[in-house]
Amino acid sequence: MTHQATIHPLDEAIELRELDRGIYTGRTTRAYWNMVGPFGGITAASMLQAIMLHPQLLGDPVSLTVNYAGAVTEGEFTIKANPVRTNRSTQHWMLTLEQPGADGAMVVATTATAVTAVRRETWGLSDVRMPEVPGPGNFERAAPAFSSEWFNAYEMRPVSGNFPQVWDDSGDASLSQVWVRDVPGRPLDFMSLAAASDLFFPRVWLRRARRVPAGTVSITTYFHADRAQLQQTGTGYIFAQASGQEFRNGFFDQTAQLWNADGLMLATSNQIVYYKE
Amino acid sequence: MTHQATIHPLDEAIELRELDRGIYTGRTTRAYWNMVGPFGGITAASMLQAIMLHPQLLGDPVSLTVNYAGAVTEGEFTIKANPVRTNRSTQHWMLTLEQPGADGAMVVATTATAVTAVRRETWGLSDVRMPEVPGPGNFERAAPAFSSEWFNAYEMRPVSGNFPQVWDDSGDASLSQVWVRDVPGRPLDFMSLAAASDLFFPRVWLRRARRVPAGTVSITTYFHADRAQLQQTGTGYIFAQASGQEFRNGFFDQTAQLWNADGLMLATSNQIVYYKE
Numbered sequence: 001m002t003h004q005a006t007i008h009p010l011d012e013a014i015e016l017r018e019l020d021r022g023i024y025t026g027r028t029t030r031a032y033w034n035m036v037g038p039f040g041g042i043t044a045a046s047m048l049q050a051i052m053l054h055p056q057l058l059g060d061p062v063s064l065t066v067n068y069a070g071a072v073t074e075g076e077f078t079i080k081a082n083p084v085r086t087n088r089s090t091q092h093w094m095l096t097l098e099q100p101g102a103d104g105a106m107v108v109a110t111t112a113t114a115v116t117a118v119r120r121e122t123w124g125l126s127d128v129r130m131p132e133v134p135g136p137g138n139f140e141r142a143a144p145a146f147s148s149e150w151f152n153a154y155e156m157r158p159v160s161g162n163f164p165q166v167w168d169d170s171g172d173a174s175l176s177q178v179w180v181r182d183v184p185g186r187p188l189d190f191m192s193l194a195a196a197s198d199l200f201f202p203r204v205w206l207r208r209a210r211r212v213p214a215g216t217v218s219i220t221t222y223f224h225a226d227r228a229q230l231q232q233t234g235t236g237y238i239f240a241q242a243s244g245q246e247f248r249n250g251f252f253d254q255t256a257q258l259w260n261a262d263g264l265m266l267a268t269s270n271q272i273v274y275y276k277e
Numbered sequence: 278m279t280h281q282a283t284i285h286p287l288d289e290a291i292e293l294r295e296l297d298r299g300i301y302t303g304r305t306t307r308a309y310w311n312m313v314g315p316f317g318g319i320t321a322a323s324m325l326q327a328i329m330l331h332p333q334l335l336g337d338p339v340s341l342t343v344n345y346a347g348a349v350t351e352g353e354f355t356i357k358a359n360p361v362r363t364n365r366s367t368q369h370w371m372l373t374l375e376q377p378g379a380d381g382a383m384v385v386a387t388t389a390t391a392v393t394a395v396r397r398e399t400w401g402l403s404d405v406r407m408p409e410v411p412g413p414g415n416f417e418r419a420a421p422a423f424s425s426e427w428f429n430a431y432e433m434r435p436v437s438g439n440f441p442q443v444w445d446d447s448g449d450a451s452l453s454q455v456w457v458r459d460v461p462g463r464p465l466d467f468m469s470l471a472a473a474s475d476l477f478f479p480r481v482w483l484r485r486a487r488r489v490p491a492g493t494v495s496i497t498t499y500f501h502a503d504r505a506q507l508q509q510t511g512t513g514y515i516f517a518q519a520s521g522q523e524f525r526n527g528f529f530d531q532t533a534q535l536w537n538a539d540g541l542m543l544a545t546s547n548q549i550v551y552y553k554e
Contacts, residue, residue, distance in 0.1 A: 062494065062528055062549060063344075063494065063495045063549045065342040065390060065495070065497060067340075067369050067390050067392060069361065069362035069364075069369040070362055070364060084346065084373070084385040084388060085346035085347055085384070085385045085386075085388075087346075087347060090494065090551070092344050092346035092385070092388055094371065094373075094388055096361070096371075107362070108361040108362045108369070109362075111361060111362075111369055111371055111390050112390075113342060113344050113388050113389075113390055113495075115344060115494050115495055115549070117494075117527070117528070117551075119526040119527050119528070120526060120527055121526055122525075122526055122527050122552065122553065122554055123485065123524070123554060124523075124524050124525040124526060125484065125524045125525075126522075126523055126524075127450075127451050127484065127520065127521045127522055127523070127524070128522045128523065173404075174404050207402065207404065208400065217339065217340065217367065217392050217394075218340045218342070218390075218392055218497075220342060220495075220497045220547060222523075222528075222530045222547075222549045224523045224525050224528075224530075226526065243404065244404045245403075245404055245405045245534070245542070245545050246401075246403055246404070246405065246499075246501045246542040246545060247400070247401050247402045247403075247404070248399075248401040248501050248542075249396040249397060249398055249399055249401060249503065250394070250396050250397050250399050251339055251394070251396070251499075251501070253499045253501075253545050255532065255545075255547075257522070265522070265523040265525075268522050268523060268530050268532075268547075270497060270499075270532075270545075270547045272339060272340045272392070272499045274367070274394075275399065276399065277399055277400060
């Protein structure tokens with residue numbers, strides 16, 4: 001099929017069909033499959049895609065919170081995107097992703113809220129600068145560290161805080177820095193940026209050098225770049241870093257920043273992650 | 278009325294009456310009034326209170342995202358709290374706060390999502406330590422910096438990054454640190470912690486030393502403390518710090534951490550804030 005040969009795997013993964021105003025169906029794809037469901041980043045991108053397709057959309061994404069309520073299973077899903085409040089320059093969204101449960105009734109697998117806005121030029125400034133690191137060509141591409149298909153959808157070139165090679169409880173920090181881009185190349189947009197905001201392996205694995213069950217429960221991404229700045233980034237590398245703040249009683253939080261290669265802050269993102277043991 | 282004489286202003290502000298399963302009414306109070314509506318932190322606390330009162334609640338708060346869709350006006354409001362998914366140890370919530378609009382129809386003023394969970398003892402560690410600063414007795418209580426009533430509901434003792442005394446565009450950093458506690462004293466709980474997570478004046482005012490229109494659009498708070506740790510904190514001071522990351526085209530994001538006086542991380546919080554000019 002010509003269609004499948006030419007569409008980018010990310011576009012295929014977030015492809016939605018409108019059933020009714022604000023109601024869309026999509027389906028999971030192998031390319032972004034994680035261990036027991038799709039990569040969380042691609043689910044976030046799909047939620048955002050529903051907003052971007054909505055005929056009442058005002059402006060561009062400013063904030064997106066996605067809550068992973070339960071595993072998304074292989075196959076079709078339904079996303080409902082509701083613009084619950086539209087102001088002069090901002091718009092507020094509530095979303096759900098549903099799939100049929102064991103008894104056939106629809107079950108909520110994911111929830112989200114988002115803010116979109118028409119942005120105007122104002123005073124601006126970066127208080128967190130991109131660290132000075134050598135360019136991506138100076139770092140080896142990471143071999144797939146675990147057998148999740150989605151890992152192959154990214155070219156990751158770790159700068160620091162690499163995936164542990166041994167699980168010997170020797171961890172001493174939770175910071176990872178990486179140069180990354182989509183494979184195959186794809187011009188950056190809000191959806192791929194939302195997905196990339198979730199590409200870090202669990203900080204608890206790095207901090208402990210111990211692999212325990214872990215999964216994102218909720219992620220919030222703030223978009224600082226506008227369309228023109230994303231277009232300007234194009235298919236270039238993103239520099240992304242993430243670190244943990246507090247690990248306690250089954251949950252830790254992660255703070256992350258994503259810049260383009262010119263040092264422009266694209267997004268900041270935070271998440272709370274469940275872990276065991 | 279004895280009732281009003283003995284109830285703490287925060288408890289009065291978040292007092293809700295159950296209309297139906299998951300549907301509550303409350304009303305704004307003067308004690309937490311901001312300039313054109315209630316202090317955002319007290320609205321967040323009210324949303325959380327609806328969850329805490331819900332008969333189906335599982336566990337304690339882990340994550341709370343509140344989106345300020347429009348100004349909450351003086352008077353009654355209705356909160357709907359819906360536990361859309363309950364798992365074995367986690368529960369996912371969607372909430373709205375509504376008030377009658379100009380035409381009498383209900384309008385969504387606030388949306389929220391939350392995760393609650395039954396937490397179990399695990400390995401844990403703090404990767405962001407509380408800064409070493411002298412105790413609260415070493416700092417003067419801040420005089421009300423602006424004429425918002427809610428400011429008097431807190432005893433704030435700024436350590437650094439004080440409210441600017443002159444608006445001369447001389448700002449050079451966005452970090453504020455403060456010792457703070459409720460006035461009058463009130464043992465810390467999840468609601469007062471949610472409220473305190475929003476107590477910083479807009480970072481853009483500090484960073485620029487210029488006062489421009491600004492307001493929180495969305496706040497996400499991750500709760501690291503459990504009930505016992507909140508009880509242990511009691512009416513003691515909290516040490517809170519906040520800084521901006523990126524200011525661009527009408528929005529900036531703020532990252533914040535709140536510890537108790539023993540250096541225990543209570544919560545981490547992030548928000549995206551609208552500003553003009």
